Amino acid sequence: MAQKKMSGEVFLPSKEVIEKAHVKNWDELNKRAQEDYEGFWAAEAEKLHWFKKWDKVLDESNKPFYKWFVGGTTNIAYNCLDVHLTTWRRNKLALFWEGENGDFKSYSYYYLHKYVCRFANILKSMGVGKGDRVTIYMGRVPELAFAMLACARLGAIHSVVFGGFSVEALHERLEDSKSKVLIVSDGSYVRGKVVDLKGIADEALARAATVEHVVVVKRTGHAVNMEPGRDYWYHELCALPMGNMGCEVEQLDAETPLFLLYTSGTTGKPKAILHTHGGYMVGTYASLKYVFDIREEDRYWCAADPGWITGHSYIVYGPLLTGVTSFMYEGAPTHPYPNRWWQLIEKYGINILYTAPTAIRGLMKYGDAWPQRHDLSSLRLLGTVGEPINPEAWKWYHRVIGRGKCPIMDTWWQTETGMFMITPMPCVPLKPGSGTRPFPGLIMDVVNEDGETVKPNEEGFLIIKRPWPAMMRTIYNDPERYVNQYWSRYPGYYLTGDSARRDEDGYYWIIGRVDDVIKVSGYRLGTAEIESALVSHTSVAEAAAIGLPHELKGNAIHCFVILKEGVEGTPQLADDLRKHVGHEVGPIAKPEHIDFVKSLPKTRSGKIMRRVLKAKALGIDPGNLSTLEE
Ligand code: PRX
Secondary structure (H helix, E strand, C coil): CCCCCCCCCCECCCHHHHHHCCCCCHHHHHHHHHHCHHHHHHHHHHCCCCCECCCEEEECCCCCCCEEEECCEECHHHHHCHHHHHCHHHHCEEEEEECCCCCEEEEEHHHHHHHHHHHHHHHHHCCCCCCCEEEEECCCCHHHHHHHHHHHHHCCEEEECCCCCCHHHHHHHHHHHCCCEEEEECCEEECCEEECHHHHHHHHHHHCCCCCEEEEECCCCCCCCCCCCCEEEHHHHHHCHHHCCCCCCCCEECCCEEEEEEECCCCCCCEEEEEEHHHHHHHHHHHHHHHCCCCCCCEEEECCCCCCHHHHHHHHHHHHHHCCEEEEECCCCCCCCCCHHHHHHHHHCCCEEEECHHHHHHHHCCCCHHHHCCCCCCCCEEEECCCCCCHHHHHHHHHHHCCCCCCEEECECCCCCCCCCECCCCCCCECCCCCECECCCCCEEEECCCCCECCCCCCEEEEECCCCCCCCCEECCCHHHHHHHHHCCCCCCEEEEEEEEECCCCCEEEEEECCCEEEECCEEEEHHHHHHHHHCCCCEEEEEEEEEEECCCEEEEEEEEEECCCCCCCHHHHHHHHHHHHHHCCHHHCCCEEEECCCCCEECCCCECHHHHHHHHHCCCCCCCCCECC
16 A cells, blocks of 8 residues: 655555455545444444344434434344354353462353353342442452353443452442442452452442442452351352343343443542443444454454453453453463463463553563563554553564564544543554544544644544444433543543643644552542542541653652641651552552652642642752642
C-alpha cells in the first residue's frame, strides 16, 4: 500500500500481514463507518444472535443516557456459548488454563457451556435472578469466568472485585452493590505464596450486611473458616442434583445491566461503572475481531486479570463471542524464573499476546537471553494496554518478543468505554508509543479549556464526541455523578480524564491522567482511597497521596501524612502505615514512600493541592498558586 510520508519513526505493516488481515484498508473501513455509523454497528450486531431484532440502533432521546439496539432482545452468555454448540466449534477448545503450580485445565465450548449452566443453577437455587447483584472475588481461575457467565445467563449483575484488593475495598463494593451472593476462592497462588482470599472475605463480610450466601471455590486447599448456613463449597454444590447441567437462558432486553465494575474516580469512593448486554456485546466482539485480527485457529492470550475491565472484555466476553481459543494463566510473569511467560508461549503455541507496559518493562529488565531461549515463532500479534508505553519498551517488545515481525496493537481505552477506542489494526503503520487513531467510526478530539481543538502536537484534554455501543450506561446508584463527571465539562461530549496530543498524521499520544487517578503498574487507584485508608489508622490525622514517575511501575504512590498530636513519625510507623494501606485497599496500593509533615497545601475551601505537592517532590514549578491558602 502506498503511504504518504509520515512524521517520526514509523513501522510499516508487511505485505504478508496486510494480505491475511480481516481489515486490509483501514481508511476505507473508517470512511464507511463514519458515513453510516449506525449502519456499521448494525452490521456487526447482525453477526450475533438476537432473540428479537432491535427497532432502533441508537436512541439519543435522553442524552447522555444513550441506548443501543433498542427493542432488541439477546443474552451475551448465549452468544458466548450456546451459538457455538450447533456448529463444529462445539468441540473446539474455548478456554485452557495453567496454574502457577503447573496445574492444567481445559474446556471445549460444549463443556464450558455445561459448567456455566450448572453454576447458573446453583445461583438460582440461592434465589439469584434478574437484576440481583453477585460479587465475585477470586484469583485468576476458570471458575471466575464460569461465575460471570452464569450471572449473565440469568440476567443477574456481576461485580468482580480484583483478587489483589483487600478488606475495605471488598467491603465497600459489597455494600454499594448490595450483593446477595459472594463467590470467592479459598485462596490464590501469587509468586508461590497463598493469598488467603476467604480470610479477607470473612473480614469484609463482618463489615457488610447484605450477603446471604457465599460460594467457595477450592483452589489452594488451605484451611478456611466455613460459616454454617452461609458458606458452601462449590464442588459440593456441583455434586447436588440442583447442580444439573442444563439451564434455560434469559432472553433479555438489550439494555439489561450485565455487570458493575468499580473503578477509581476523581473524588470519593470508587464508582460502579454499569455495562449492559447488547451494546457491550457488539462493541467487544467487533473490536477484538478487527484489532487482534482473530482467526479460527488462533490461540489467544490476554494476560490481564479478569478483575479489571481488560479481563472482562478481552479474556471472558470478547474471545468467546468470536469463538476463539483463549488461554488463562494464574501466576506472575517472572515466577519462578523470568522465562515463565516465554515458556508458556512456546509450550502452547500462543499466537497473540496482550499485556501491559509494566509487565513488558519488568520482563525487559532481565535481558534478551530469557526469551531467546524459547521458540516464540508462533506469535503473530502483540498487544499492550493500561498506560502509555515508552518507545524503548515498545521496541524491545517488537524486536525481541515479536522478532520484528509482529505488529503491536497499543490499545487505549477505559473501564468506562468497555472496548478499544484508540487503537491500530494490523494493517496500520505504527509509531512506538502511539495508539494511532480512533477505532473506525469514532470521533475523538484533543481540546483546550474552552473546548477548542488544539493545534497538532499541542497537549489538551482527550474527549469523545459520539456515543459508542460498549459505552458505560451510568454509574450504578449515582446517575447524577455520571452526568457531572463525564458529560458536563464539555456538554454533549465525553470527558476521558486523560491528556493527550495529536500529531500531524492524526496519531494520538496519551500523556496521562489529568485528575486524581494514579496508574500504578497499569492499575487504576484513586488518591481518595489511599488517603481514607491512611486516615482510618489510629495515628493519622490527615493524609495526601500523589503519583510520582517510577521506572517499572509507571507511577509510584507517595504519601504525605500529618500525625495526631503526640504521635512520633518513626520509620516503624511509616512501615505500619504502608501495611495498613495494604490490608485495607490491597498490596498494589501500598505507598512507596511516606513523608511525615506538619501541614498540607490547601485551597481556601480546604481542598488539598496535590499538584503543589507533586511539583515540590519533582522540584518543578508548581504553577498558579493564587488559590493556595497559605
Ligand atoms: O489513562 C488511560 C490509561 O488507563 C486509563 C483507564 O484505566 P482503566 O479504566 O483501569 O482501564 C485500563 C484498561 C483498559 C486511561 O484513562 N490507559 C489505558 N490504555 C492506555 C492508557 N494510556 C496510554 N496508552 C494506553 N494504551
